[in-house]
Amino acid sequence: MSDPHCLVSDCPASAARDAPVALCTWHLAASVDWAASAEGVTDLLPSPCIVCGSRLGVRWPSGWLCAVCEWRHGDPVDHELPPPRVDVVYYLRYEDRIKIGTTAHPRRRLAAIWHDEVLAFEPGDRLVERRRHAQFAGERLGRSEWFHRSAALDIHVAAVAAGVDDPWARYARWTSEALARRG
Template sequence: MTSPPLPDPCLLCGRTDGRRLDAVLVCAWCGWRVGDVPDHDLPRPVIEVVYYIRYDRRVKIGTSRRPRQRLSSIRHDELLAFERGGRDLEQARHREFAAIREGGEWFTLTPQLGAHIATLQTVPDPWQLHARWIAEGLWM
């Protein structure tokens, strides 16, 4: 079964692939409902994330309210995953992986850390998950 294209690019993320959710056509990328118009006068919801980025065989576990801006300022090879949460969750992850800490927020990419990251990779691109969280925040 193929996904129906959206009649116009999604008003939230700009993608054009759609999917049916019950009787409603939604953006397949972010989940925004076709026909709903985001109120651009309202501020976008703040979505705090814990991010996992890889540089060589090391992983940085950090947090940000503006991940695009933050990640553009950090040298890395790959964005591995996002986890919804803020400073408390980030600190919990730092404690969880303290034995493999290389310094600061950088950790050795071990099978244990890789397995944790794999549990967070529920969609192929972490930015898709972030877009869905933004869409959900606008509906509330």
Template sequence: MTRGTMPGPCNLCGADSGEQADGAWFCLVCGWRYGDAPDPELPLPRIDVVYYLRFDRRVKIGTSAHPRRRLAAIRHEELLAFERGDRRLEQQRHREFAGCREGGEWFTLTPELAAHIDRLRTEGEPWTLYARWFSAELRG
């Protein structure tokens, strides 16, 4: 296997680094085969995520099936992490961190919440994880 720059960007996530195996390139970010395109006649997969957004020393824990659109609508300074999950996981996190809730979906960035986010970040950068989950569902 050879690693390097693919002949062009990945059609799924836009990354340019890849790995060549058996004469084909595969994106290192999402695993999509270079040159392949999702079938336009099939519906795109739904990927629900729980997101963690920072604004000052506060963190919003929310969920969305369309995170790019949702995050564009929320004032924040930094996307801290994603974890794959829907409203049930979001509600579980709200209960887990209820002691530092400021109101609604906003929480004080306590050491406990920061440690949880740090554990999530060891799995990868949020948008890279999202691309991998999306690619896996398309391939599935």
């Protein structure tokens, strides 16, 4: 028995017997390329991410992922459980000073502190915060959590930020990862 002909009109080639669709090798490859062109594409989510509120998502064959926190679109969050605790060390700039502090609730905490810019978040708790205070003790303003800007402090903050333009996106991802680990 001979192989069936390719279903594409005017194609003289034969389709492979084990092909899922009666297409020749060339048309199968063209179909795969076309289908793959929609994978990994950033676009608007069907609805905002329930974890971080972002509207941007990445489309994959298995479904949408939030482009910010990578939560799988459509996966429920168990609202009976408390939100996961994600401790961060934050770096805030106000004029020529930088505050190094820590919190498990950055939106609430930072809303209470006068600042010009959120520079970076670093995963960590009071222990990491104390290490940073000791590391930059020479720049510390009295006994506060505020520090004079210096080349060393600027370099450290840039390394912590690691090219991330929006620290809140990084925090949203950490929260999403903590939710995913929890199940």
